Amino acid sequence: MTLAETPRAVAEKPLLGFTIGITAARRAEEFATLLERRGAGVVHAPAIRIVPLADDTELERVTRELVADPPSIVVATTGIGFRGWIEAADGWGLAEKLGSALSSARLLARGPKAKGAIRAADLREEWSPPSESSAEVLDRLLDEGVDGVRVAVQLHGATAEWEPIADFCEVLRCAGAQVVPVPVYRWTPACDPTPMDHLVGLVASRGVDCVSFTSAPAVVAMLTRARETGMFDALVQSLRQRVVVACVGPVTAAPFEELDIPTTTPARYRLGALARHIADELPRRDRVFSAGGHEIAVRGGGAVVDGEVRVLPPAALSLLRALAQRPGRVVSREALLAALPGGGDDTHAVETAVARLRSALGAPKVVQTVVKRGYRLAIDPSECGDV
Known part of the structure; x- marks a missing residue:
């Protein structure tokens, strides 16, 4: 495989010879294709799996509660989560009632994907932060005052060690809000740890040039698995010194910041932007x-x-x-x-x-x-x- 020494060839295959680890559970094939088109070799090791709660009794209970007593404010945090909630309600014969309850509330969308899911359900959001940050949503609510206000918060997911939306809910409770968490889906470790163990070994030995993450739970899952297998110190040392850590956004990068592991993120928190960012960043750092x-x-x-x-x-x-x-x-x-x-x-x-x-x-x-x-x-x- 030869790279012709022309600007056009370099532009088309900027990742030629680089090996990149992918930890994404969702859209991994799409992401791998974006990187491979730029010349990269890809190692895929899903760190987590998404467990839908469409048949979960807790989600159904919360949905019926909100139908009976609609909230004043609804915070939609992810597109896939909000859509899954509507689809689950439809399966229980509650879609129309849930839509009516949500239409009477003020809908806040964390980002464009959540906004798109709201509009797909024939609803309209009141506001969405330009930063796509839960922190900005929280600041807006606290500035308005939420004492005594009933607020439904669609959760990202859940892990034992990292769930920023749990903190979001707790801050609202401390400010006097009546918070109703909506557990639309949750994260669990991947069923088969073998691919992750392989990727951890590659990172520790610098067998990859970059490892990418699209969610904070995936970061925690890799770090947790490394601890379980005795590879934590070697992994952290390599991530600090040799292997580039590319995260889709600051929320994803936060667990690494706690360990003083440097990360790089794109300006826009999107999968395509992450692929382009990696294609810009790795050649820039190449020696x-x-x-x-x-x-x-x-x-x-x-x-x-x-x-x-x-x-x-x-x-x-x-x-x-x-x-x-x-x-x-x-x-x-x-x-x-x-x-x-x-x-x-x-x-x-x-x-x-x-x-x-x-x-x-x-x-x-x-x-x-x-x-x-x-x-x-x-x-x-x-x-x-x-x-």
Whole structure:
């Protein structure tokens, strides 16, 4: 797979050679397609699954309660959640009554998707914040005053450790509101943890260049699974230092902020905007260096040599990373042996791995032998910092 050295080709395939982890449960295939069209390799590991509550007795109970005693204010937080609520009510024969109850209330939509779901139900929202932030909705309600006001809040979902809307409801209660939570759907860990365990391992070993998140519960699910499998410290260290964390918005990024893990987010909190943002951000951060007459960039799954993606076996990739951490400087055989998967005590394994690395790169002069000392990348040390 070769990238022609033209501006048009670079623009069309800006993610060529990059590997990106996707944790999304919904619209994952659509998101993967957006990234793959830009040249990326994708590893999908759903962190959570959405459990619909269309048949749940608690949602039916709350719906009947609101039909009997309509709220003054309704806060719709997600499009899928609001639509699911209306569809569930229709299944119980309550759609018309629920619509009547909601039409008598002031409807606030957190964002455009919630607004669209409200209008699809032949209702009209009173207001939606430009920031698409629950915090701005909350500030508006608190400024107006909610003491004694009956407020129905459609929940995002639920996890044991992270549910910002739960805090939203609690603040309203403290301000005197009569809050009625509407549990339209909830999050649970993915049924099969194997893909997530694989992705956690890849992130910890820098086998991916970027990992993406579209919900805070997905972030919590990955961190929780890493704790359960003893990979938490390695995961956090890699996310802090090596692997780019791309989140769809600040709410999604919040659990990472608590761990001092840097994140990057698009200006608009949309899936398409996230894909475009990743396509802009990764090449901007990419470090390309000249070695042995070739242009080299080290990626999660291999390297890009003169615009051509080279998939490297694990030992060769580990060796290249170890050399690239000290570009242009000599790395001893002992240090390179320690970097190889499995380690060992036979330095001849390093010679074998170097030979395979040169062959896999298709550029034997990139790695230079320094007699009796070790190996180095054939690069001027002043040209590049850590890769």
